[in-house]
Amino acid sequence: MNGDNRYEKILIKYLVDELSSEDKAFVEEWIQSNEQNRAYFEELRNVWNLTALKNTIGKIKIDDEWNQFKHNILIKNSETTHPEQGEEKTNCEEITKQYGRSIRYRIIVRIAVAASILLLIGLGWKFRFFVNDKAKTTVASSLKKKTDSLTFTMRHEINTSGHDKRIQLADGSLVVLTNNSEITFREPFVGKRDIALTGKAYFKVAKDKTRPFTVASGDILTTAVGTEFSVTAIRNAHQIIVRLYEGKVVVKASDPHNGRMKNDIYLLPGQQLIYGDQTTVKVEFFKVKIQAPEESLDKELPADNPAIPENVDHPYFMFNDQSLSKVLDNLAAIYNVKIIYNKNDVQEIYWTGKYDRSESLETILKRIGKVHGLLVTRQNNDTYIIKSK
Amino acid sequence: MSFNSQEKNPESASSGDSWFDDAAFEDFFKKYFLPVCAYCQYKFGFDLELAKEVVHTGFIKLWEVRHTLGKHLSPKAYLYKIITNSSLDILKHEKVKKQYVQMIQKTSTEEGPANCFESIDFKQLNADIDKAISELPEQMRRIFKLSRFEGLKYTEIATELNMSVKTVETQMGRALAKLREKLSVYLVLYFILMILRVFVKN
Numbered sequence: 001m002n003g004d005n006r007y008e009k010i011l012i013k014y015l016v017d018e019l020s021s022e023d024k025a026f027v028e029e030w031i032q033s034n035e036q037n038r039a040y041f042e043e044l045r046n047v048w049n050l051t052a053l054k055n056t057i058g059k060i061k062i063d064d065e066w067n068q069f070k071h072n073i074l075i076k077n078s079e080t081t082h083p084e085q086g087e088e089k090t091n092c093e094e095i096t097k098q099y100g101r102s103i104r105y106r107i108i109v110r111i112a113v114a115a116s117i118l119l120l121i122g123l124g125w126k127f128r129f130f131v132n133d134k135a136k137t138t139v140a141s142s143l144k145k146k147t148d149s150l151t152f153t154m155r156h157e158i159n160t161s162g163h164d165k166r167i168q169l170a171d172g173s174l175v176v177l178t179n180n181s182e183i184t185f186r187e188p189f190v191g192k193r194d195i196a197l198t199g200k201a202y203f204k205v206a207k208d209k210t211r212p213f214t215v216a217s218g219d220i221l222t223t224a225v226g227t228e229f230s231v232t233a234i235r236n237a238h239q240i241i242v243r244l245y246e247g248k249v250v251v252k253a254s255d256p257h258n259g260r261m262k263n264d265i266y267l268l269p270g271q272q273l274i275y276g277d278q279t280t281v282k283v284e285f286f287k288v289k290i291q292a293p294e295e296s297l298d299k300e301l302p303a304d305n306p307a308i309p310e311n312v313d314h315p316y317f318m319f320n321d322q323s324l325s326k327v328l329d330n331l332a333a334i335y336n337v338k339i340i341y342n343k344n345d346v347q348e349i350y351w352t353g354k355y356d357r358s359e360s361l362e363t364i365l366k367r368i369g370k371v372h373g374l375l376v377t378r379q380n381n382d383t384y385i386i387k388s389k
Numbered sequence: 390m391s392f393n394s395q396e397k398n399p400e401s402a403s404s405g406d407s408w409f410d411d412a413a414f415e416d417f418f419k420k421y422f423l424p425v426c427a428y429c430q431y432k433f434g435f436d437l438e439l440a441k442e443v444v445h446t447g448f449i450k451l452w453e454v455r456h457t458l459g460k461h462l463s464p465k466a467y468l469y470k471i472i473t474n475s476s477l478d479i480l481k482h483e484k485v486k487k488q489y490v491q492m493i494q495k496t497s498t499e500e501g502p503a504n505c506f507e508s509i510d511f512k513q514l515n516a517d518i519d520k521a522i523s524e525l526p527e528q529m530r531r532i533f534k535l536s537r538f539e540g541l542k543y544t545e546i547a548t549e550l551n552m553s554v555k556t557v558e559t560q561m562g563r564a565l566a567k568l569r570e571k572l573s574v575y576l577v578l579y580f581i582l583m584i585l586r587v588f589v590k591n
Contacts, residue, residue, distance in 0.1 A: 013558070
C-alpha cells in the first residue's frame with residue numbers, strides 16, 4: 001500500500017459498501033484500468049475478507065449443518081416424488097416454500113432473470129431507447145422485494161417433557177408428539193405441508209386437497225389429505241410404522257432409487273405399514289389396543305363440520321372401510337338427524353357398505369347394529385341412540 | 390473418485406454408486422462444509438449467512454448427482470464448481486458490480502478452485518485474527534469492529550463514538566494496513582498456494 005493512500009480510503013469505502021453507485025462504478029473502472037491497481041485492490045480486499053472469517057468456526061456447528069442438510073434433502077425428495085402437484089404451480093411462493101431457504105435465493109435469481117427478460121421485451125415495444133441495464137435492476141429489485149415479504153419461519157418442536165405434547169399447526173391440523181420425538185417444518189404452509197419427523201407422532205390432518213400433508217421420516221414419505229394417522233420412526237430403531245386410522249394415505253420411498261419400495265403403497269383405515277430394517281415392507285391390519293388419541297384431539301380442535309360424502313347428489317352413498325364414528329356422523333348429516341353414541345362403543349369398528357338413498361336410516365343403523373352387537377333405539381323423529389348391548 | 394480415502398467397498402465400486410453411500414457423504418459433508426464456507430466468504434466477500442446458504446445449495450446439488458457424477462470429475466471439484474458458479478450469479482445480480490464480477494470470474498477460472506482453506510487450522514486462524522485486532526490501538530479497534538462485525542455505516546460510527554466521519558475513514562485505512570501486516574502469513578500463504586497450483590498445472 002505504498003504511496004497509494006489517495007485511493008486507499010475510497011477503496012475501503014468500496015469494500016464496506018459506503019459508496020454511491022456512481023462512485024462504485026468509478027472505483028471499478030480504476031481497478032480494471034491496470035494490473036497494478038488490481039493487485040493493490042485485491043490485497044485490501046483479501047485483508048477485509050479474511051477478517052470476516054474470525055467467527056466462522058465458532059458459528060458453524062457442523063452437526064447442526066448436517067441435520068439441516070438432511071432436512072433439506074427430505075423436503076426436496078418429498079417434492080420430487082409428487083410430480084403431479086409440482087409441475088403446474090411454478091409461481092414464486094410455491095417454489096420458495098418447497099425448496100427451503102437456500103434454494104429459494106437461487107430460484108428468485110432465476111425468476112428475476114426470466115422476468116427481466118420478459119419485461120425487456122415488453123418495454124422494447126414501448127420505449128425503444130430504454131437502457132437494458134436499468135430495466136434489469138429495477139425489475140430484479142422489485143421482484144426481490146415482493147418475495148421478501150413472504151417470510152417463512154422454521155419451526156422445530158422437540159418433546160422431552162415425558163408425556164405427549166399437542167401442537168396445533170397453522171392450517172388447523174393437530175400433531176400429538178410423543179416423548180423424545182421431534183418435528184421440523186416451515187410455516188406458513190404454501191402449496192404443501194411438509195413435516196420432518198423423528199420419533200413417534202399422531203397426526204389429525206385438516207382437510208385441504210390443495211396442500212398435501214406429507215410426513216418425511218427416514219426413508220419413507222407418508223402423504224395424506226384430510227386423515228388421521230400416526231408415524232413411528234424412532235431414531236436407531238431401524239423400523240418405521242405408519243398407522244392409518246381414518247381417510248387415505250399413500251406411502252412412498254423418499255429416495256426414488258430405493259429398491260425396497262419401488263411402488264407407492266396405499267393404506268386403508270385400520271392398516272399399518274411396517275418398513276423394517278431388513279428388506280421387508282409389510283402391510284397388515286392392526287388391532288387397536290391403544291386407541292388413537294382421538295377424544296383428546298376432539299377437545300382441542302373446533303368441531304369439524306360433519307363431512308358429507310361428495311356423492312351426496314347421487315341416488316346412493318357408500319362407506320369404504322371407514323371408522324364407525326365417521327360413518328355415523330356422515331349418516332347424521334345426510335339424514336339431517338342426531339345420532340348419539342359413545343365413542344368407546346364404536347372405536348374398533350370399521351364399516352363398508354353401499355346404500356340407496358331411499359332406504360330408511362333406521363334400517364341402515366339396525367343392520368350395522370346387528371353385525372357389531374349394538375343396540376339402536378329411536379328416541380324421537382330426529383334422534384337415534386346407539387349403545388353396546 | 391472415492392469419497393472415502395480408504396475405499397470402503399472396493400468390489401461394489403464397479404457397480405457405479407455404492408462408493409457414495411450415506412456415511413461417506415456425511416464424512417465428505419462434515420469435512421468440507423467449513424472450508425467451503427470460508428472460501429465463499431474470502432473469495433466473494435459474502436457474510437456467513439449467505440455463504441452457508443450457497444454452500445447448502447451446493448451440497449444438495451451434489452447429493453442429487455451423486456450417482457451420475459462422471460469419473461472424470463471428483464466430488465470436491467464438482468462442489469467447488471457449483472458453489473463458484475452460484476456465487477458469481479449472486480454477485481452479478483448485485484447492482485453495478487458487473488465489471489468486478491468479470492474480474493473475479495476471470496481469476497477463478499484461471500486459478501481453478503481456491504480450496505486452500507482445507508489445509509487451514511480454523512481455530513488458529515480465529516485466534517490469530519482475534520489477536521491481530523486486539524493489538525490495534527483502542528479507538529481504531531472500536532471503529533474497525535463496529536464496521537466489520539456490527540455492519541455500521543461510517544456516519545453511525547462517527548455518531549456513536551462522537552468523532553468526524555473523516556476520522557473514521559482515516560482510522561479504517563490504518564486499521565486495514567496494520568491487519569494486513571499482522572495477518573500476512575495467511576495472505577502470503579494463500580498467494581503461494583495459488584502460485585503452486587498454477588505451477589503444478591503447467
